[in-house]
């Protein structure tokens with residue numbers, strides 16, 4: 428059984444330096460977010476509020492903040508970060524791109540091949556990214572993310588700019604990958620339908636500074652998410668609540 432991977436994020440303060448040398452108003456102040464082991468949390472909130480910054484702080488990419496990250500297993504988990512753009516190295520093949528974050532060793536190419544097969548791209552191992560459609564590039568980015576068997580998966584609008592049919596396929600794929608290898612997931616999106624489609628819990632941020640305006644449990648089993656009409660029905664509930672938030676604050 429995999430180890431526990433829940434986390435508690437406490438940010439005393441996070442502000443970026445301003446152009447004139449001082450600090451900009453804080454994006455986060457006395458902020459706390461608790462995420463249970465193996466939860467799938469979607470993070471919704473207005474543009475520029477600091478959602479990517481939050482992922483960067485959790486990933487350890489941005490260390491310039493006061494506060495702390497507590498991981499329930501007592502150590503930093505294996506983290507994968509899937510970005511808005513696929514960020515594939517153009518001079519490397521699909522196989523080389525997926526193997527990149529893996530520890531060097533005899534096993535790494537085998538693991539990368541398995542991850543590529545899991546996202547439906549077996550046969551494309553030796554292809555260079557520029558030959559792939561955006562949907563396929565996003566699959567490669569997912570394969571790279573899952574190849575390391577993450578305990579914590581951070582995703583920043585990973586399916587943006589895809590058409591509806593491709594987005595639906597990638598939603599199903601992500602659900603299947605997580606069902607096969609449970610992991611704690613924090614997923615940033617602007618799309619409430621996508622949030623309902625994927626997440627167990629939707630955290631709606633407002634601000635600045637960012638605060639949790641709504642914390643919504645999504646009352647849908649994984650199976651129910653495949654039933655036509657269920658996503659819309661639940662989204663209407665969730666969006667209704669989001670609109671009431673806007674009305675209160677608007």
Ligand SMILES: Nc1ncnc2c1ncn2[C@@H]1O[C@H](COP(=O)(O)OP(=O)(O)OP(=O)(O)O)[C@@H](O)[C@H]1O
Nearest residue numbers: 443444454472473474475476477478479480481617
């Ligand atoms: N390195 C940086 N230096 C200065 N300001 C930054 C830096 N990175 C981000 N910001 C600013 O911090 C704010 C939050 O940015 P962030 O990308 O985290 O927001 P976001 O909620 O993810 O936005 P979006 O939904 O549009 O992706 C923005 O005003 C952005 O311009």
